Amino acid sequence: MDRAEVTELVLSAKRMKGLTWKDIHEKVSVSTSPIVVTAALLGQMRLEPNEAAKAAELFGLPEEAQILLTEIPYRGSLTEIPPTDPLIYRFYELVMVYGTTWKELIQEEFGDGIMSAIDFDMTMERQPDQKGDRVKLQMSGKFLSYKRY
Structure with a gap:
């Protein structure tokens, strides 16, 4: 499993559960900003172990995904310059x-x-x-x- 796969699992679970990023932030972390939590779940930052455990429970993620959420990511994942979005x-x-x-x-x-x-x-x-x-x-x-x- 790699970090991109974890992001896809998170986005799929978010979609299927009808959650907003605000909902997710409230369930995952009270001490970290909503921007950092969102960035972490999109693969650009990392979560603390207790936050990763809450995210894994919320999204039904496997143990390896939970561990990957705590690891330092490879940041700056834009693949197209200029970006097309x-x-x-x-x-x-x-x-x-x-x-x-x-x-x-x-x-x-x-x-x-x-x-x-x-x-x-x-x-x-x-x-x-x-x-x-x-x-x-x-x-x-x-x-x-x-x-x-």
């Missing part, structure tokens, strides 16, 4: 259009370095709007300076 492509488009601007503004404020995707928080919320609801994403990553040798 329209929603994911819009994030790619944001980086293509605003990436150089974000880089300039961050480095002007902080210096030569990067924003961590490891020491990182993200929230997502729905913002009602009379012209059509909006998606609000907030990202916060630790600034890491480049070191000179």
